[in-house]
Amino acid sequence: MRRKGYGVFLIPGVLASVLVIVVPLVMTVWTSFTKWNGVGEQRWIGFDNYTRLFEDTLFWSSFSNILLLILAMAVVPTLLGLFLAAVLFDYVGKKFSNRWASFFRSGFYLPQIIPVAVTGILWGWILHPDYGALNMILDKIGLGGLATNWLGEPGSALYSVMGIMIWVQLGYPIVMFMAGLQRVDPELYEAADLDGATWWQRFTRITVYLIRPEFYVVLVTTTIAALKIFGPIFVLTGGGPSNATLVPSYFAYKNFFEKAQVGYGSAISTVLTVLIVVLAFVFLRLQNRAENGRVR
Amino acid sequence: MTVTASRAVKTPADAPETRAARRKNPLRFFILAALLALLLIVIAPLLIIAINAVKSPAEYAGSGPLSLPTSLYWDGIVDFWNRVDFGQKLWNSFVTSFTVAVLGVLLSILNAYALGIGRVKGRLWFLVFFLVANLLPQEVLVYPLYFLSKEVHLYDSLISIVIIFTVIQAAFGTYLLTSVYQEFPTELLDAADVDGAGKWRTLWSVVVPVSRPTLGVLFTFFFIWTWNEFFLPLVFLVSNDNQTVPVALGVLQGDRLMDATMTSASGLIGILPALIFFLVFQRTLTRGITAGAIK
Structure with missing residues (x-):
């Protein structure tokens, strides 16, 4: 049954979204075609910001850094989380108890709830070259030679950030996958056991x-x-040292608020936005296809 | 009665068998030990922060970051608290997060009522719009918002942060809540119709009470997400009195006046509120994270 006259309920939400999201979005896209320092006159320059962007080595290195961060924030935690969730749900939950499984789940999830600024303090402190705990530990166990300025050397900074991000992200896939596993019919596992399937076979096939x-x-x-x-x-x-950990959003931030190159910053954010929206649609399609496949 | 009886008969036959099977398998404990070791690695940074936050600088210099403190030293925490006026920051964060959570849930309810139950024309497009609105990087909104808020004299004010995050969070809330309201039992709505309740009354006396668990999840999410927001508060809240906890802690990073123990003290008091919310909201949270997945 179709109901009528509910449009009024959308009015506050739509008005607020237009004000906070649509108008700023349009302004940023428009600004990306201009030269502007944020206060003076805004001058239309067409695609100049974009041609400059594609020739800017910093822009390209910020995107190649992002590829490595996708590895650290999406790929590794998803795969590792899948494995851990399966071990916790299917092994620990059954051979020990669900208590143990949820204890581990909460523990692994802990880094996810810490505010990002605190994550920065935490790791900045542990990796500090002079008084950081990691270098002191390395020193104590006789591996002092490995000690370095983890976040301060161009060679190691990005890898340190990647390690930290794996730590931050790991809990999220574990929680999601363990919830998903609860939908799985236990009879499937029992049938697999009867057929003599190994744990690994059950993991990959079911x-x-x-x-x-x-x-x-x-x-x-x-x-x-x-x-x-x-x-x-x-x-x-x-973003440092010497731009070794520069990422697009920080690159845009610097142009907006440090260099007062608002047009250029807008072009960077616009490219980033297009990329994210396209990616979201591609993934949604893949997901839909996967789900339809399952129904069939 | 029958249940207890049958269990009583079954248990003695079952237990020794499983126990024997368990004992035969040393792999079990190897896996448990491996998981515990991994968990320890994950939690270690938090533990290190906690033990050093209550250590005196002298003791830290003498015996390093890994030794347990011989006596509890609270001065690092107290000094830091007073220096950044941490009570004020906590209050700012709390007021902002709470207001955003309340207003965000209200806005989500109105939107989802129109889209999920009202099935307004073009609702698929509205849904796509709200989904995209939630995915947008804040960088693409920040400069115009910064510029506009200065025009209307809301720059460096908690009000601007509340307005912006209410809309951003409600975009996600609308998306989630609409899918819940699409499945809303029509009998309840029809019954309200028969009773002569208008749309407005049906919303508040039927729809909202029935969907209270989902609304609780949304409230929790919005509160914690807003609490942890960093980028926009960093840009908007420039004066000391208006900063939220994450911004206050973030801008102090690398401050030369911070020594090792005071830095870990600042980390510890930054973690504590988050930890408390986690414990308070834990049940709703786990339910909520999965609610997002089901779509």
Whole structure:
């Protein structure tokens, strides 16, 4: 049954979204075609910002850094989380108790709830070259030679950030996958056991297959989170040293608020936005196809 | 009665068998130990922060970051608290997050009522719009918002942050809640119709009470997400009195006046509120994270 006259309820939401999202979005796209320092006259320059962008080596290196961060924030946590979730749900939950399984789940989830600024403080402190705990530990166990300025050397900074992001992200896929596994019919596992399937066979043929919907959701949300990453970079490295950990969002931020190159910053954010929206649609299609496949 | 009886008969036959099978398998404990080791690695940074936050600088210099403190030293925490006026920051964060959570849930309800139950024309496009609105990187909105808020004198004010995050969070809320309201039992709506309740009354006396669990999840999400927001508050809240907890902690990073123990003290008091919310909201949270997945 179709009901009528509900349009009024949308009015506040639509008005507010136009004000806070549509208008700023249009302004940024428009600004990306102009030269503007934020206060003076705004001059139309066509595609100049974009041609400059595609010749800017910093822009390209910020995107290649993002590829590595997608590896650290989406790919590795998803795969590792899948494995851990299966071990916790299917092994620990059954051979020990569900108590143990949810205890581990909460523990692994802990880094996810910490505000990003605190993550920065935490790791900035542990990796500090002079008084950081990691270098002191290395020193104590006789590996002092490995000690370095983890976040301060161009060679190691990005890898340090990647390690930290794996730590941050791991809990999210575990929680999602363990929830998904609860949908799986236990009889399937019993049947597999009767057929003499090994744990690994059950993992690849049943577990992975059945939680594909969660798999896609996790992959898309973590990939988009990686593309948008700002806070951890700001508090850990500030994009440095010598731009070794520069990412698009921080690159845009610097142009907006430090260099007063608002047009150029707008072009960077516009490219990033297009990329994210396209990616979201591609993933949604993949996910839909996977789900339809399952129904059939 | 029958249940207890049958269980009583079954248990003695079952238990020794499983127990024997368990004992035969040393792999079990190897896996448990491996998981515990991994968990320890994950939690270690938090533990290190906690033990050093209550250590005196002298003791830290003498015995390093890994030794347990011989006596509890609270001065680092107290000094830091007073120096950044942490009570004020906590209050700012709380007021902002709470207001955003309330207003965001209200806005989501109105939107989802029109889209999920009202099935307004073009609702698929509205849904796509709200989904995209939630995915947009904040960088693409930040400069115009910064510019506009200055025009209307809301720059460096918690009000601007509340307005912006209410809309951003409600975009997600609308998306989630619409899918819940699409499945809303029509009998309840029809019954309200028969009773002569208008749309407005049906919303508040039927739809909202029935969907309270989902609304609780949304409230929790909005609160924690807003609490942890960093980028926009960093841009908008420039004066000390208006900063939220994450911004206050973030801008202090690398401050030369911060020594090792005071830095870990600042980390510890930054973690504590988040930890408390986690414990308070834990049940709703786990339910909510999965609610998002089901779509």
